[in-house]
Amino acid sequence: MPFLQHLTDSHLEQLALERIVPALLERGYFYLDHFLGEAIGRLVLGQVKQIHRSGVLSDGQLAGRGSGVCRSHIRGDKIAWRSGSERGSEAIGFLLKQTDKLISLCAGRLGKNTVRERSKAMVACYPGNGAGYVKHVDNPNADGRCVTCIYYLNKNWNAKEHGGVLRIFPEGKSYVADIEPLFDRLLLFWSDRRNPHEVQPSFATRYAITVWYFDSEERAEAKKRFRDSTASSESSTTS
Numbered sequence: 001m002p003f004l005q006h007l008t009d010s011h012l013e014q015l016a017l018e019r020i021v022p023a024l025l026e027r028g029y030f031y032l033d034h035f036l037g038e039a040i041g042r043l044v045l046g047q048v049k050q051i052h053r054s055g056v057l058s059d060g061q062l063a064g065r066g067s068g069v070c071r072s073h074i075r076g077d078k079i080a081w082r083s084g085s086e087r088g089s090e091a092i093g094f095l096l097k098q099t100d101k102l103i104s105l106c107a108g109r110l111g112k113n114t115v116r117e118r119s120k121a122m123v124a125c126y127p128g129n130g131a132g133y134v135k136h137v138d139n140p141n142a143d144g145r146c147v148t149c150i151y152y153l154n155k156n157w158n159a160k161e162h163g164g165v166l167r168i169f170p171e172g173k174s175y176v177a178d179i180e181p182l183f184d185r186l187l188l189f190w191s192d193r194r195n196p197h198e199v200q201p202s203f204a205t206r207y208a209i210t211v212w213y214f215d216s217e218e219r220a221e222a223k224k225r226f227r228d229s230t231a232s233s234e235s236s237t238t239s
């Protein structure tokens, strides 16, 4: 089924150059609504709900800090990885094609970053039991990830009632950015220490799809460090 393209390629180019690049360089994050449009957004939501219903989402991580016995038994976010070419994930595949186009249009203008590869899509569901995600940095130690891209899928979301706000604490700034996980909203932000963030407790089912774009050089460096470290640890065990 040929998808009608909500945002034509020239729209995407305008969006990338005139809005996304300036915002990322100036503030470090950017979000826009109506990214795929109602029809395709609903197709993506339908496929995510089917993934959730099919039970393949991981058992949510145990909420709260601590480990062993003192850990609480509230199950938090549940996730599944999708390349977008699986049967039943075609609309997710289309979303990734659109975000790939967007990022490649930005590439070369994002300072030193040359972005050529990305992770698979992480489909995430917060069950609405009050679990959230503690404040963290996606990429604190140069693992290669440079841009976090999150597509939200929640219709009629009311943060006052449902919580689930993403709060970004931009490094060195006196303000925080509160972003509601609204249907068909796309959010991009630097994955490194510039953007610590948290997902506040969610009291309704909260769906999102995240994909991380890699800076090629940083990724290659990280892979090399990993190879060296495993090689040295192997040599130390054998010696």
Ligand SMILES: Cn1c(O)c(C(=O)NCC(=O)O)c(=O)c2ccccc21
Residues within 6 Å of the ligand: 077, 078, 079, 124, 125, 133, 138, 150, 165, 166, 181, 197, 198, 199, 208
């Ligand atoms: C489920 N989930 C996450 O929701 C976020 C995250 O920062 N989400 C922000 C958001 O959904 O607005 C994560 O960064 C994350 C990292 C590893 C595994 C699971 C993860």
Ligand SMILES: [Mn+2]
Residues within 6 Å of the ligand: 136, 137, 138, 197
């Ligand atoms: Mn995160």
